[in-house]
């Protein structure tokens with residue numbers, strides 16, 4: 001369901017255009033900064049994601065795939081909520097609630113590869129592009145929609161929905177094996193690949209979505225998966241208070257990660273000044289958090305959204321709608337009774 005929008009951008013910016021000054025929305029994705037712009041961002045992506053499922057062609061097979069980073073050192077193993085206590089490599093037995101702050105935190109910060117993790121966070125975007133290219137060799141009709149988020153240890157991982165025509169389907173394990181073989185390299189020749197902890201779930205039958213009401217039910221259930229994934233991805237990256245509490249294992253882990261990101265050479269760092277690229281304050285992550293395949297004339301691919309919804313088309317749509325409303329207010333709809341004119345007919349109450 002669409003969320004209700006707050007009333008307008010809370011911190012608009014003014015830009016010069018056509019000899020005048022024009023008010024422009026701030027465009028923030030962070031709810032705490034601007035609830036209005038952040039909700040537009042979320043709803044636009046949801047509309048795009050939704051279209052790829054609701055209007056998926058008959059015979060589409062859908063998968064939910066999670067791709068994670070490799071290990072950069074040993075971390076505490078804390079069980080999930082509701083799971084039994086778990087023996088950890090640190091020698092203790094952790095429980096879900098009491099030790100939640102230790103989840104994903106380095107066992108031995110002095111031996112953890114923080115720099116490697118930041119570099120991986122920086123290069124995982126191209127790694128995903130290469131993965132998609134490799135997957136399409138076996139499944140030419142594959143389209144995708146997904147989002148990046150941070151795991152507890154501060155490494156990025158990707159939740160992605162894959163949509164493939166059933167005539168293209170290969171075994172689930174082949175999809176993961178293909179992903180495991182893919183690499184990308186930086187200009188120094190360092191190689192980046194996915195970790196071993198990859199996951200795939202097929203959400204439809206192998207012969208794909210049937211037609212009719214039965215399929216609509218199924219589509220609604222699949223939609224839940226997708227919206228959850230997008231929800232995680234575009235949620236606020238608010239800091240957990242435990243991260244900044246005095247020198248515990250958790251704050252050490254994240255401070256070392258912060259430091260590694262600050263020192264990471266992004267390729268555009270000025271020689272003596274502080275680099276303003278935001279990757280240095282995001283543990284190496286670049287700004288793209290939602291990934292989706294677009295229509296391509298060259299390959300005649302329809303893209304994820306069958307109706308061709310993009311953030312640009314959504315903006316255009318909103319602008320047209322606003323114009324229409326304004327026109328209606330000015331020209332077409334002239335109310336006979338304004339509040340002022342009505343007030344004249346109301347007799348004052350006697351005191």
Ligand SMILES: [Zn+2]
Pocket residue numbers: 008009010011012025026027028034036037038
């Ligand atoms: Zn705003």
Ligand SMILES: [Zn+2]
Pocket residue numbers: 075076077088089090091092094102
């Ligand atoms: Zn432990």
Ligand SMILES: [Zn+2]
Pocket residue numbers: 264265266267268269270275276277280
């Ligand atoms: Zn830099």
